[in-house]
Amino acid sequence: MSGIRVDHQGWLHGPHGVTRCASGRNGIRPDKVEGDGATPSGCFPLRRVLYRPDRVAAPRTALPVAALTPDDGWCDDPADANYNRRVPLPYAASHERLWRADSLYDVILVIGHNDAPVVAGRGSAIFLHIARGDYEPTAGCIALTRADLLALLEFCGPGMEICISAT
Numbered sequence: 001m002s003g004i005r006v007d008h009q010g011w012l013h014g015p016h017g018v019t020r021c022a023s024g025r026n027g028i029r030p031d032k033v034e035g036d037g038a039t040p041s042g043c044f045p046l047r048r049v050l051y052r053p054d055r056v057a058a059p060r061t062a063l064p065v066a067a068l069t070p071d072d073g074w075c076d077d078p079a080d081a082n083y084n085r086r087v088p089l090p091y092a093a094s095h096e097r098l099w100r101a102d103s104l105y106d107v108i109l110v111i112g113h114n115d116a117p118v119v120a121g122r123g124s125a126i127f128l129h130i131a132r133g134d135y136e137p138t139a140g141c142i143a144l145t146r147a148d149l150l151a152l153l154e155f156c157g158p159g160m161e162i163c164i165s166a167t
Contacts, residue, residue: 003043003160003161003162003163004046004152004156004161004162005163005164005165006021006023006028006039006163007165008165008166008167010022010023010135012142012144012148014152014155015152015155016148016151016152016154016155019144019145019148020135020144020145021131021135021144021148022131022132022135022136022137022138022142022143022144023039023141023142023143023164024037024038024039024137024139024140024141025037025137025138025139026038027039027166028040028164028165028166029041029166030042032113032122032123032140033121033122033123034076034078034121034123035076036123037137037139037140038140039126039140039141039142040113040114040123040126040140040164041164041165042113042163042164043161043162043163043164044111044112044113044126044162044163045111045112045160045161046109046110046156046161046162047063047064047110047111047112047115048063048064048065048066048110049061049063049064049066049108049109049110049153049156050066050068050072050086050098050105050107050108050110051066051067051068051106051107051108052067052068052099052105052106053067053068055103055106056106056107056146056150059153060150060153060154061153061154061157062156062157062158063109063156063157063158063160068099068105068108069099070089070099071088072088072098072099073086073087073088073089073095073096073098074086074087074095074096074124074125075091075093075094075095075124076094076095076096076125077093077094078120078124079093079120080093080094083118083120084114084115084118084123084124084125086098096125103130103146104129104130104131104132104143105127105129105130106130106146107129107130107146107149107150108127108129109128109129109149109152109153110127111126111127111128111142112161123140125140125141126140126141127141127142128141128142128143128144128149128152128162129142129143129144129149130144130145130146130149131143131144131145142162
């Protein structure tokens with residue numbers, strides 16, 4: 001298998017096997033818009049991995065890997081020129097802090113949703129990240145346990161994609 005598939009019932013099917021996952025609190029939808037709490041449906045490339053070097057070693061993967069810093073953010077303001085991009089903090093426009101107090105962003109797989117080209121308002125910061133213990137729904141991302149995410153990353157490389165199904 002050269003890709004990853006997420007079904008609407010909360011399962012991620014990948015080259016490492018099948019694992020439970022969480023998705024957006026408002027389901028999986030083809031008409032994703034900023035702030036709707038939905039996970040976008042469709043097939044998207046895997047871009048890169050970001051990680052907290054104070055909490056986890058660099059993940060083993062063939063994807064590009066970069067360490068996060070306390071000054072990393074992700075712009076979620078559709079009116080800003082850096083919408084749906086990593087930005088340095090402090091940042092004047094609305095953004096999400098990537099260096100979090102909880103462990104959800106200790107490892108982030110950046111999904112290539114709405115980035116080539118970026119369309120204002122079509123959704124930002126769609127990641128595959130660490131799930132809360134009870135697989136609580138996300139704001140639009142896909143979430144796995146830390147162990148499942150790290151296992152999956154070992155099979156990921158350039159040219160792979162994730163396909164997320166609403167049905």
